[in-house]
Amino acid sequence: MSIENDLDLIMDFDKNYCLQIYNPLPLAFKYGKGCYLVDEKDEEYLDMIGGIAVNSLGHAHRKLTKALRRQVGEIIHCSNYYYIPQRSELAYKLCKRSFADKAFFCNSGAEANEAAIKLARGYFHYKGEDRYEIITAKMSFHGRTLGTISATGQPKFSEPFAPVVPGFKYVEFNNFEDLESAVTQKTAAVMLELIQGESGVHPADEEYIKNVRKLCDDSGILLIIDEVQTGVGRTGTFFCYEQYGIKPDIVTLAKGLGGGVPIGAMLCTDEVATGFKPGDHGTTFGGNPLACTAGNTVLDVLDEDRILDNVNEVSSMLFEKLTKLSGKYSAIKSVRGKGLLIGIEFDERISASNMRLELAGKHILVSSIGNSVIRIAPPLIITKSQANAFCKAIDGILKNTVPAKKNVIDIIKDKIPAKGETK
Ligand SMILES: Cc1ncc(COP(=O)(O)O)c(C=O)c1O
Incomplete structure (x- = not known):
């Protein structure tokens, strides 16, 4: 018997036979590759939480898989x-x-x-x-x-x-x-x-x-x-x-x-x-x-593979982009952490669990902590373009949820009517 490709059955078995101590999303992954996980419908998800800071080398890393295969056989x-x-x-x-x-x-x-x-x-x-x-x-x-x-x-x-x-x-x-x-x-x-x-x-x-x-x-x-x-x-x-x-x-x-x-x-x-x-x-x-x-x-x-260099480079980029986003949206209260362990805290307008769901809807996986924080801890091999996709997704979600902070130009435009316009 294999229930691998039937999510309803997997969820049913889980509910009936596993101790109900977790609160999983309705997702089950068949395999992973690098920073992506692939579900039973063959859809890819960007793994920004890496098994809660566990999958340091991502999924199915060639060298780790090879070493483990050999060891299992010995x-x-x-x-x-x-x-x-x-x-x-x-x-x-x-x-x-x-x-x-x-x-x-x-x-x-x-x-x-x-x-x-x-x-x-x-x-x-x-x-x-x-x-x-x-x-x-x-x-x-x-x-x-x-x-x-x-x-x-x-x-x-x-x-x-x-x-x-x-x-x-x-x-x-x-x-x-x-x-x-x-x-x-x-x-x-x-x-x-x-x-x-x-x-x-x-x-x-x-x-x-x-x-x-x-x-x-x-x-x-x-x-x-x-x-x-x-x-x-x-x-x-x-x-x-x-x-x-x-x-x-x-x-x-x-x-x-x-x-x-x-x-x-x-x-x-x-x-x-x-x-x-x-x-x-x-x-x-x-x-x-x-x-x-x-x-x-x-x-x-x-x-x-000089992976710490990658951690530091991608981390700097993430902090820069996320800090920019917090300048754009007052709903981001703070961006904190070190390296590739980062928390983004939102104000009361954004629920962290909704943000987690919205991101999952965009095929990006994160964790939420309490009502206001989402946490990312992606594989240490994450690339800049993958990290950028995450920042873009946050931007897209916030754009549709909360008004962006007005920048100086917008404020001036609001105050000074354009030629021929009356305020
Ligand atoms: C700082 C810290 N200590 C201990 C633990 C417990 O680790 P484990 O779940 O492997 O028992 C965790 C797990 O999240 C942790 O973050």
């Missing part, structure tokens, strides 16, 4: 009872390009953050210090497991599942005094995103992060940076922290690392790695040959 999984060459290689590559000395691999962002939280607590436990509290930011997002909803500073994710894991404190993002006053003798770590992606694409201020680093150093606290969404080139540098002039003690990665194959990673220094003794942590699937082949290939392709 060995997919063998367990961590044995050495795994692909895992050792990926750990080496990630440590060599970062502050880190050691890597741990798992299957998702939430799992990487679970590992980070446990490691921070274990670090102080083995030092004989009674520090376990983790300070996180309000409006943060760290995952959906019980530990990570407890870390997430948005009660809507944890309230129905109370009681949450104790030992988390939430402070105002980008407010250093608030964070400073939350530190106690019990504080083990501060855990932050550098861009709060899931609450509307809000970047951290550079000064704030530098102050947080100093506070952590002065107080003997660990700094955990959650780069699940911002890592692996998404913001124009391999790690977003590079742009803040700091070095964290622990970093978590996932999304873009496998180019679509599930993988998470936690990186840390040798000093912090003392928080786990053999047997303290582990996972059945984490670090398996298939997932690590994906990670190794993504990293190689980023370098070989």
